[in-house]
Amino acid sequence: xxxxxxxxxxxxxxxxxxxxxxxxxxxxxxxxxxxxxxxxxxxxxxxxxxxxxxxxxxxxxxxxxxxxxxxxxxxxxxxxxxxxxxxxxxxxxxxxxxxxxxxxxxxxxxxxxxxxxxxxxxxxxxxxxxxxxxxxxxxxxxxxxxxxxxxxxxxxxxxxxxxxxxxxxxxxxxxxxxxxxxxxxxxxxxxxxxxxxxxxxxxxxxxxxxxxxxxxxxxxxxxxxxxxxxxxxxxxxxxxxxxxxxxxxxxxxxxxxxxxxxxxxxxxxxx
Amino acid sequence: xxxxxxxxxxxxxxxxxxxxxxxxxxxxxxxxxxxxxxxxxxxxxxxxxxxxxxxxxxxxxxxxxxxxxxxxxxxxxxxxxxxxxxxxxxxxxxxxxxxxxxxxxxxxxxxxxxxxxxxxxxxxxxxxxxxxxxxxxxxxxxxxxxxxxxxxxxxxxxxxxxxxxxxxxxxxxxxxxxxxxxxxxxxxxxxxxxxxxxxxxxxxxxxxxxxxxxxxxxxxxxxxxxxxxxxxxxxxxxxxxxxxxxxxxxxxxxxxxxxxxxxxxxxxxxxxxxxxxxxxxxxxxxxxxxxxxxxxxxxxxxxxxxxxxxxxxxxxxxxxxxxxxxxxxxxxxxxxxxxxxxxxxxxxxxxxxxxxxxxxxxxxxx
Numbered sequence: 001x002x003x004x005x006x007x008x009x010x011x012x013x014x015x016x017x018x019x020x021x022x023x024x025x026x027x028x029x030x031x032x033x034x035x036x037x038x039x040x041x042x043x044x045x046x047x048x049x050x051x052x053x054x055x056x057x058x059x060x061x062x063x064x065x066x067x068x069x070x071x072x073x074x075x076x077x078x079x080x081x082x083x084x085x086x087x088x089x090x091x092x093x094x095x096x097x098x099x100x101x102x103x104x105x106x107x108x109x110x111x112x113x114x115x116x117x118x119x120x121x122x123x124x125x126x127x128x129x130x131x132x133x134x135x136x137x138x139x140x141x142x143x144x145x146x147x148x149x150x151x152x153x154x155x156x157x158x159x160x161x162x163x164x165x166x167x168x169x170x171x172x173x174x175x176x177x178x179x180x181x182x183x184x185x186x187x188x189x190x191x192x193x194x195x196x197x198x199x200x201x202x203x204x205x206x207x208x209x210x211x212x213x214x215x216x217x218x219x220x221x222x223x224x225x226x227x228x229x230x231x232x233x234x235x236x237x238x239x240x241x242x243x244x245x246x247x248x249x250x251x252x253x254x255x256x257x258x259x260x261x262x263x264x265x266x267x268x269x270x271x
Numbered sequence: 272x273x274x275x276x277x278x279x280x281x282x283x284x285x286x287x288x289x290x291x292x293x294x295x296x297x298x299x300x301x302x303x304x305x306x307x308x309x310x311x312x313x314x315x316x317x318x319x320x321x322x323x324x325x326x327x328x329x330x331x332x333x334x335x336x337x338x339x340x341x342x343x344x345x346x347x348x349x350x351x352x353x354x355x356x357x358x359x360x361x362x363x364x365x366x367x368x369x370x371x372x373x374x375x376x377x378x379x380x381x382x383x384x385x386x387x388x389x390x391x392x393x394x395x396x397x398x399x400x401x402x403x404x405x406x407x408x409x410x411x412x413x414x415x416x417x418x419x420x421x422x423x424x425x426x427x428x429x430x431x432x433x434x435x436x437x438x439x440x441x442x443x444x445x446x447x448x449x450x451x452x453x454x455x456x457x458x459x460x461x462x463x464x465x466x467x468x469x470x471x472x473x474x475x476x477x478x479x480x481x482x483x484x485x486x487x488x489x490x491x492x493x494x495x496x497x498x499x500x501x502x503x504x505x506x507x508x509x510x511x512x513x514x515x516x517x518x519x520x521x522x523x524x525x526x527x528x529x530x531x532x533x534x535x536x537x538x539x540x541x542x543x544x545x546x547x548x549x550x551x552x553x554x555x556x557x558x559x560x561x562x563x564x565x566x567x568x569x570x571x572x573x574x575x576x577x578x579x580x581x582x583x584x585x586x587x588x589x590x591x592x593x594x595x596x597x598x599x600x601x602x603x604x605x606x607x608x609x610x611x612x613x614x615x616x617x618x619x620x621x622x623x624x625x626x627x628x629x630x631x632x633x634x635x636x637x
Contacts, residue, residue, distance in 0.1 A: 163356035166323050171370035171421070172344045185360045 033239035040235045055240035072219040076202040079141035087149030095157035110147035132214035140208040145198035156190030192259040220245045273424035273457045280329030289315040291481040304460045304472035312481035349418035350427040355410045357402040364398040370421045388416045428460040499633040511599040515553040530595025534571025542637040554626040557602035563619030574618045
């Protein structure tokens with residue numbers, strides 16, 4: 001009895017320590033977003049302070065936050081949409097025709113540091129006159145989204161018995177029709193997982209937008225950067241912008257997390 | 272007319288020959304059962320007929336049309352899968368109507384056909400349920416229903432009863448047989464269960480290691496097995512096999528082994544003549560062994576053995592016997608006096624129904 005109590009206490013202590021380690025930067029960011037610049041750089045750090053909304057007002061009034069938000073949504077939405085369009089059939093093919101090499105090749109593209117693509121992209125897109133265009137950004141973000149879709153969905157399709165579409169094909173369907181009418185309707189959790197994860201990765205991407213976008217197509221993460229100038233870093237503005245950017249991603253994750261967990265473990269256990 | 276013909280069909284997976292030069296001819300309205308232990312190539316053969324696997328070589332004909340290069344949808348076949356493969360997101364009605372919808376039949380025609388099939392199978396009250404709300408037996412019926420609504424040329428069944436419990440299996444067995452008679456359809460049925468094969472088939476095709484061993488009516492393959500594999504595979508409990516040699520004495524031939532010497536029936540003798548002195552395998556079915564108190568019987572068919580295990584099944588008993596170094600199983604009606612373990616028994620063999628196999632080739636000599 002006593003042993004159990006002790007082990008329980010230790011367990012929750014450990015959970016608390018890990019949670020604090022993970023959440024500390026987030027809490028720091030959240031509290032700083034309500035602080036004045038003086039409070040933020042005060043030493044020792046101030047746990048209790050008079051909260052101000054000034055930083056948020058700055059983010060939404062001085063910055064064209066809505067435009068960035070729309071840009072991020074367009075870029076994320078199109079990148080994920082096209083990735084699903086290409087990735088779902090690709091994943092199905094990899095799963096059913098066991099194209100392991102192809103799958104590894106796609107993973108390789110994901111494993112290569114994104115920055116190594118940037119220089120060629122910059123040259124190609126500027127010569128094509130595509131700098132600061134949605135096309136360039138969507139294409140670059142598909143480098144992130146497509147492998148996520150392919151890998152999650154291939155393992156998801158592996159969990160669906162092949163008899164499903166074989167039965168449909170004997171019933172008179174083409175493979176494509178069987179894929180559309182039988183396999184896709186059964187893949188909801190997997191598609192939600194792939195969509196959520198790839199959208200969030202796209203949403204959070206800073207590097208590609210920083211290089212490939214300018215005034216017109218600038219996405220949200222760049223808005224954070226606007227608070228960094230030669231003279232000083234406006235920490236309050238940075239933190240408030242970061243909070244504003246993270247909120248939609250957190251909301252999406254919270255809504256879909258149960259599907260995400262289901263979708264990620266789906267291929268693991270044969271159903 | 273819906274005849275299925277396979278000519279020298281081979282299926283190779285890498286270096287493994289799953290189906291080796293298979294030639295079979297299944298007649299219109301015939302109930303053909305492909306049977307064999309797992310990995311014998313029976314399911315691969317069925318999948319090639321369905322078009323779900325391509326044959327490495329050889330020709331497949333349905334109604335005299337070579338179908339090797341036709342996709343499954345153009346072969347006019349229906350298939351019932353082992354795991355039923357019902358579409359989880361559709362209810363029973365939609366599951367059964369799926370193929371008809373692809374054929375672009377009208378809604379009323381689809382409804383009428385689904386209704387007709389549901390009446391035949393007694394699944395009317397299930398039509399609006401999803402597959403997950405059905406029991407195993409009900410799913411099985413829906414899978415069969417999905418096949419029969421399309422009125423295809425050929426029905427393919429891939430071990431459809433192996434996921435059901437024993438009782439339900441017996442019931443479904445009878446029902447599929449009934450359905451076959453009612454529809455007058457050509458059915459190709461794959462199973463590893465020889466009881467299913469024996470009870471349902473017009474003709475049994477027995478396969479082993481990708482090779483067709485024998486085909487014929489259930490009684491033919493039971494009474495005249497082509498080789499030791501077929502003899503051991505068909506019948507339960509399995510046929511007893513004992514190594515023996517053939518000896519000629521006077522004008523008779525004797526089958527002798529460790530602890531027994533049996534006189535071969537006269538009808539066997541011409542065939543056995545060529546194998547004198549050679550090692551053979553003597554085979555006798557458990558049901559062809561009887562207890563014999565009759566001391567006057569021709570001693571040429573008597574065997575003495577010790578009862579090792581006695582299994583009582585109510586209507587009959589199985590006795591596991593030790594005879595020299597060999598073990599045999601006898602299947603007997605329940606005797607008046609119970610058989611004790613360790614008891615020495617005098618057994619009469621029905622030698623006219625026994626078999627002798629060549630030890631090297633395993634082929635039946637007689």
